[in-house]
Amino acid sequence: MKQYVTRLLVIAAVALVAALVDGSVRGLKMPPKPDETRVPHLPPRPAGTPAPSDAAETSAPADSTGTATEDGFTPQLLAELMESPSTILIDARSDAEHRQGRIPNSFHLEPSDLGRDSAKSSLVQFLIDTAAGDPNVQFIIYCGGGDCHASRDLASQMIRYGFREDQIYMFEGGYPAWVEAGYEIQSGDPLF
Amino acid sequence: MPLHPSVSAPSGCACPAKTIVLTTCRFLAGGAFLLAATMKLQDPQLFMLSIDAFGLVPSALVPFFAYAIPWTEIVAGLLLVYGFWSRAAGVVGVGLYGVFTAALAWVYLSGADVDCGCFGGLFGRGDVGPFSLVRNTIFIACSAVVVLRGAGAASLDHVLGVECAHNPSSPPQAGQQAP
Structure with a gap:
């Protein structure tokens, strides 16, 4: 049992080191989050055109x-x-x-x-x-x-x-x- | 001359049918890990969006998990495919696939429209649904078989005598050494 726990810890350690190295090289940064509440503006309506x-x-x-x-x-x-x-x-x-x-x-x-x-x-x-x-x-x-x-x-x-x-x-x-x-x-x- | 004393009397490793079943299980679970990890690491930020959409991980930890999950999949996947430390890799497989399946089930039951993100962008948008749940359950079963029955004869564990002779489900036989 102890043997398997040791192996699990080794697997976790290898994965963790690889993830941290990869993450620090490529950047641990979240992608930008857009503002969901913004409303687009209506295009300028040609003069004389009535709004619907x-x-x-x-x-x-x-x-x-x-x-x-x-x-x-x-x-x-x-x-x-x-x-x-x-x-x-x-x-x-x-x-x-x-x-x-x-x-x-x-x-x-x-x-x-x-x-x-x-x-x-x-x-x-x-x-x-x-x-x-x-x-x-x-x-x-x-x-x-x-x-x-x-x-x-x-x-x-x-x-x-x-x-x-x-x-x-x-x-x-x-x-x-x-x-x-x-x-x-x-x-x-x-x-x- | 055997490579290792314990290889001389393997307990149930060499049966062809069992070897085929265990090898298939290892390749299914491990291969899926490797494919999924490769696709996720091609665009980690896309995977971050998927993790964030599930809403199960604090936002500050999302980037860490976006790298930790695929790298754990790579390590476990390689070990499963090569059949080295197979039982330990199988435990990782059961754990990871179990967590993924639980998260998918939670999202599916809550009715949220979330991209699975299971294989990065390989198959386009991966909807969470019965298919992904059944697929993951099969991977859990494959990993569990490896945990319970070992890697089989077509594995590094068998060649190197690492695990095959010691099957937790059957005690070591007379004249056989536990590792």
Whole structure:
């Protein structure tokens, strides 16, 4: 018995030393955590264009600094933002969920798609190029709503890989809130 | 001339069927450890996000665990695959897979939408569900078999006479030395 305990301790010690050496070389640092409460700002509306009446009634106006508003990030606000070409929607849910139903014109991306040679590397490159080419672009990430970590994880990964933190927003209500609000959905193969 | 006095009378090590079963168990449990660890260490920060999402580890300790877990998997995985100190490595296997399975079960029952992070980003998003629970249970069983029955004949333990002759489930036979 003593022999096995000794071996277990040796295994633990070897693993611990290796982990500490590896960790100190590569850095024991947590990835950045995005601010989940920030609300994206609405794009400037061309002069003379009336604001959609339903959105004006139901959504709280987001201020230009992108800070949280009273009502937070509602589906109505998202629908308004989607009218702007500077808004890019990203679905962080699983591939199966994305195919089954998604917010229209959203791309599918998972945290593990960044930083490795994945099938999504062309999409990642497209997003990087878009972010570089348009300083006003807003990436809005959503997932399954509720206690969903996929949006946060993807946002953290995007910030790590060079996307500006102030370009990334999270639609906390996610797909369920969008469906519940009665907006149209899209299904089938991913856009990219 | 045997390599070690105790190898001359192995207790149940050389039976081909048993050797196949034990070797398969070792390779399943150890191979999964090595694959999972390699993928986790390719992007430790992605694994940190997974650990943090489970909410079971204080945030300050997440980076430590993000390195400690895969390196423990590597050490235990190598020992299991080569069949050296197999019972001790099997205990580590039962412990690690047990903790992973308990964490997965807790997340699954709580209904949280969390990426398993089991194999890094190898298979994309790893949803926590019945499949991952059953898979981990199989790995626990494989590790437990190694703990109870040893590494089998196709192992360094057998070649070096480290463990095979001393099977805790069957007392040493006459003329056989305990290590």
